[in-house]
Amino acid sequence: MTKVREIDLRSDTVTQPDESMRLAMARAEVGDDVLDRDPTMRALEERAADLLGVEATLWVPSATMGNLVALMIHLQRGDRFLAPKGAHVLDDELGASVWLSGGMPEAVDWGAWPGRLPVEAVRATARSGPYYKLRTTLLCLENTHNAAGGTVTPPDEHAKLVATARDVGLKVHLDGARLWHASVALSVPPAALTVGVDTVQVCLSKGLGAPIGGLVGGSDAFVAEARRVRKMLGGGVRQGGIMAAAGLVALDRIPSLLDDHANARKLAEGLANLGWEVNQPETNIVLAATPDVDVTLGALKRVGVLAAPIGGQVRFIPHRDLTARDVDEVLSRVAKFHG
Structure with a gap:
């Protein structure tokens, strides 16, 4: 496989x-x-x-x-x-x-x-x-x-x-x-x-x-x-x-950090459309509230998306090694499960 x-x-x-x-x-x-x-x-x-x-x-x-x-x-x-x-x-x-x-x-x-x-x-x-x-x-x-x-x-x-x-x-x-x-x-x-x-x-x-x-x-x-x-x-x-x-x-x-900010907004909007409770990112950090952080992180990892726990929430940080297409792929994978 x-x-x-x-x-x-x-x-x-x-x-x-x-x-x-x-x-x-x-x-x-x-x-x-x-x-x-x-x-x-x-x-x-x-x-x-x-x-x-x-x-x-x-x-x-x-x-x-x-x-x-x-x-x-x-x-x-x-x-x-x-x-x-x-x-x-x-x-x-x-x-x-x-x-x-x-x-x-x-x-x-x-x-x-x-x-x-x-x-x-x-x-x-x-x-x-x-x-x-x-x-x-x-x-x-x-x-x-x-x-x-x-x-x-x-x-x-x-x-x-x-x-x-x-x-x-x-x-x-x-x-x-x-x-x-x-x-x-x-x-x-x-x-x-x-x-x-x-x-x-x-x-x-x-x-x-x-x-x-x-x-x-x-x-x-x-x-x-x-x-x-x-x-x-x-x-x-x-x-x-x-x-x-x-x-x-x-x-x-x-100046290229603005691309990361745009990808964070794209990710936050996409997660919100999927029913996630997320912040409205001012920069490149997206926080998602979830009933069980460990369960959500495990589900994300099973579809090949790595995120981190912080303060009882799940943190996603877009960065210069990822593109808008990668964000689309993340949203496509997340849509396959309910975290």
Whole structure:
């Protein structure tokens, strides 16, 4: 029996580097980045800093390490930090914010719009007290918010949140692993979504096709300290230009993320027409409510469609390795069963 071709919608991290990216990696000019700074790594970091509107950035092996580096620098042991309910730094980084950063996380409930924080909730949660009470020192934002379905925080709301954080004495770190998606969805440059933050982290392997890497940025002083912390965590690289070359190609592909967004809308509309309860995706993440996530995932897998569980829902993420025709095929297969 011929095996059905699997269509993998578990994440936009399953993409494969294409021939042009592999060629760029093979031809990259390299040097020892720990000793002398790798020239291609430097080029990537400078370009990313310009895109993000910060003084400098630092390449890191993963977005998770980028967040960890920032939190280790921002937090003193026992400091409370705030983040939206379901944020990646709270639920998907294996407790590193507590174990390695020494922080005390507190989730802030969303407002009327999933994944987007009301300024009133930030102000109310950032309570202060005498020295023997927990002190709150940092607000971690996430744009787009993965667990909420890739929801986008627009520049005006971002600005209000940053202003509120400043008003109550908090620093601000932005987990922008999918900030590129927010940028193209809103038709604004990435720097419009980082205004006022102390630090920002972005990912190169979510949707852009790079096999590895992210960047964490902020002031020159922050990045100098971040380079030290990255080395402490084992993230110092030698001939890093091979990975940085993939990142440079990835940055050229930011506009193409709109294709993924269109495919997500197509998928959501098709699933809704089949009777599924789904979100209206703002970017490339489709969430489907189902009575039994495991049963649904198993049924999908039997027809060659791979999805992922998240927050009691089924998550589908269209990405650059899939086409509109693949979405049609997914819908055709899903129509054969009731998940």
